[in-house]
Amino acid sequence: MNDRSDASCVGEANLRFARALVGELHLAGVAAAFVCPGSRSTPLALAIAEREGLRNSVHVDERSAAFQALGFAKASGRPVVLLCTSGTAGANFLPAVAEAHRSRVPLIVLTADRPPELRAWGAAQTMEQRTLYAGFTRWSEEAPCPSERSVAISYACALGRRAVFEATGPAPGPVHLNLPFREPLLPASIEAAVPGVDAVRPRRLVLQDGEYPLADLDGLAQELRGIERGVLVFGPDSWDPMLGEAVHALATALDWPVLADPASGLRAGGPQADSIIQGADLLLRDATVAAALAPQLIVRCGGQPTSAAINGWMARHATADVWLVDPANGFRDPQHRATRAFRTSSRQFCSQLSKAVAGSAVQATEWCSRWQQADRAARAGAVAACDAEQRFLTPHLARAIWAGLPDGAALYAANSMVIRDVDAFADHRAARLRLLANRGVNGIDGMVSSALGAAAILGRPTVLWCGDLALLHDVSGLLAGTMQGSDLTIVVSNDDGGGIFEYLPAARTLPRPMFEHMFAVPHGLDLCGLARGLGWQAVRVDSAAAFSRELTRALAGGRHVIEVPVDRAANTAFHAAVNAAVSARLSREWSA
Numbered sequence: 001m002n003d004r005s006d007a008s009c010v011g012e013a014n015l016r017f018a019r020a021l022v023g024e025l026h027l028a029g030v031a032a033a034f035v036c037p038g039s040r041s042t043p044l045a046l047a048i049a050e051r052e053g054l055r056n057s058v059h060v061d062e063r064s065a066a067f068q069a070l071g072f073a074k075a076s077g078r079p080v081v082l083l084c085t086s087g088t089a090g091a092n093f094l095p096a097v098a099e100a101h102r103s104r105v106p107l108i109v110l111t112a113d114r115p116p117e118l119r120a121w122g123a124a125q126t127m128e129q130r131t132l133y134a135g136f137t138r139w140s141e142e143a144p145c146p147s148e149r150s151v152a153i154s155y156a157c158a159l160g161r162r163a164v165f166e167a168t169g170p171a172p173g174p175v176h177l178n179l180p181f182r183e184p185l186l187p188a189s190i191e192a193a194v195p196g197v198d199a200v201r202p203r204r205l206v207l208q209d210g211e212y213p214l215a216d217l218d219g220l221a222q223e224l225r226g227i228e229r230g231v232l233v234f235g236p237d238s239w240d241p242m243l244g245e246a247v248h249a250l251a252t253a254l255d256w257p258v259l260a261d262p263a264s265g266l267r268a269g270g271p272q273a274d275s276i277i278q279g280a281d282l283l284l285r286d287a288t289v290a291a292a293l294a295p296q297l298i299v300r301c302g303g304q305p306t307s308a309a310i311n312g313w314m315a316r317h318a319t320a321d322v323w324l325v326d327p328a329n330g331f332r333d334p335q336h337r338a339t340r341a342f343r344t345s346s347r348q349f350c351s352q353l354s355k356a357v358a359g360s361a362v363q364a365t366e367w368c369s370r371w372q373q374a375d376r377a378a379r380a381g382a383v384a385a386c387d388a389e390q391r392f393l394t395p396h397l398a399r400a401i402w403a404g405l406p407d408g409a410a411l412y413a414a415n416s417m418v419i420r421d422v423d424a425f426a427d428h429r430a431a432r433l434r435l436l437a438n439r440g441v442n443g444i445d446g447m448v449s450s451a452l453g454a455a456a457i458l459g460r461p462t463v464l465w466c467g468d469l470a471l472l473h474d475v476s477g478l479l480a481g482t483m484q485g486s487d488l489t490i491v492v493s494n495d496d497g498g499g500i501f502e503y504l505p506a507a508r509t510l511p512r513p514m515f516e517h518m519f520a521v522p523h524g525l526d527l528c529g530l531a532r533g534l535g536w537q538a539v540r541v542d543s544a545a546a547f548s549r550e551l552t553r554a555l556a557g558g559r560h561v562i563e564v565p566v567d568r569a570a571n572t573a574f575h576a577a578v579n580a581a582v583s584a585r586l587s588r589e590w591s592a
Helices: 005-028 042-050 062-076 088-103 153-167 217-225 243-254 287-294 307-316 345-357 367-388 393-405 417-425 447-458 468-473 475-484 499-503 506-510 512-520 528-533 544-553 570-591
Strands: 032-035 055-058 080-084 107-113 139-142 175-180 206-209 230-234 259-260 297-301 321-325 339-341 409-413 433-435 462-467 488-494 537-538 560-563
Touching: 005 042, 032 062, 032 243, 032 409, 042 080, 042 230, 042 259, 062 080, 062 107, 062 475, 080 088, 080 206, 088 107, 088 462, 139 506, 153 175, 153 206, 206 475, 217 345, 217 447, 217 512, 230 243, 230 433, 243 259, 243 345, 287 307, 287 433, 287 570, 297 345, 297 393, 297 506, 345 393, 367 393, 393 417, 393 462, 393 544, 409 417, 433 475, 447 462, 447 468, 447 475, 462 468, 462 528, 468 475, 468 488, 468 570, 488 528, 488 544, 499 506, 499 570, 528 560
Parallel strands: 032 055, 032 080, 080 107, 107 175, 139 175, 206 339, 230 259, 230 297, 297 321, 321 339, 409 433, 409 462, 462 488, 488 560, 537 560
Antiparallel strands: none
16 A cells, blocks of 8 residues: 555544544533634534534634533533644633533533554653643543554444543543544545445433432333343443342343353353343354344443453354443443443343333244254353363362352352353352352452452352462461451362463463463462461362362351362363363254
8 A cells, every 4th residue: 555545544544533523522412612723633624514414513712611511511411522733722621621520510522633653752742641631531542553453443433432421421521532633634635535424323321310219111121022032141340149040020011131251140040941041152253143143222230241252252243232230430441332221220120121121022933942952052162072071170170160050159259260151151040159259350369369358258158269370479368367366268270370371362372382472371280288387277179079078168257278280281272172172063954
């Protein structure tokens, strides 16, 4: 590609991004735009000028513009946009932004900026803008340059939707978007640019706060009755001891399947609910099945699921609407898909809608039964593969822990491979089990200490299952447990390094010595000796029978470490074998 066409692509990307952002801001409820002229903000100013129905005015002085915007938003109760170019222009908005913060007025401030490579290098009209309004905003974000390949129109739309969402919440206030653009700022021909957001993505986001009952409950129920291929997805932090009954009622009324993260609390305790797809992570790894089970609507409660297969399935079916149910102020939508958001609890949402939908005629379909058939086949394939394997590997360990913990126990599942193995291989259990996991930012640090804290307050048998690196990362937690006289059982699957990296591209592309040194990080340490030296009872086991015996003994009380040595290469190969066995079973017993 020559320099001229490269430049044209940059300009077109800038304008596409600006049109998508402005269009979505308008659709989401922005009433007016107050524009201060400048060069770097040209794509955004043009998008505002083009936007039919969006009121706009042009102001020479940024300070005056900001206070006019403040007055307009305060009087109308609707969010407004403030736009300026790069440099000190945005600094003149600060007094009005501070007032909007204290007065709870919804201002959305767009500051255009130079690209990151020009900052701190003496470029003209360039200063640090990302923190201009620190302490005064409900939310602030910097977008990548639109010319970067990873920046899609869907992201621009999501940015606009979330900006309005954050600015107009229960406590309205300012939002700041810092938007860098590379030159040329516009394409050579504006007419040649790709159409704006309305042509690219006609959906809009509907925001609903947690009223009780939900607003227009009958209307929502009517919408759901008309959806044949709907799915309820529950993330790792949607746990509620009363959630299961409400989910079962809604899923039954709609005849929809439920995909439940292991930390959602929906896969243990109470009778088996046919609507809960226990093997979703396994069956959605099969490309044919994942493609055939195309949804119309995904209702996602809580955070993003652990399963990469479920997340990939949601991403591939981009035409499906996504409703987010989340009581927090956060906007957890990394796929930039949400078309409706409910700031309410999962239980409240399911309970109210199940009552509204119940008793109405929902057309019977084969949708849920097809999920159930695939689920049975996938789980049967995985069980057969595990039963045929003589070595005691992490899938077997996941099954043994899940089945071996007593009613009412707690399991703290570490990140990396542990929580994934629980997701894939832990079937439904009637006995109650509280599963906890640090799925906020998915780190392996602090696992022993987290489990100690949970055990202290739960007052029930508590097991931490972690990998060797997670244990070594929190050796001080072992010391703390001894000093505090805690009761905790730690199961550590020791594959002498970071087993999860075996499933990443680096394991296949790098020379093996480099991969081992830079990623796997084998340590060769005696973990039982380490634990004993810090005051814990410790034992090493290598079979299901020995593990079951030691787990029962440990749960009687005290501080215990049960080490399970795992051959990393064999474990990696076995996971691939399980996936192959599941696909073969699905191919024989389930038709797309």
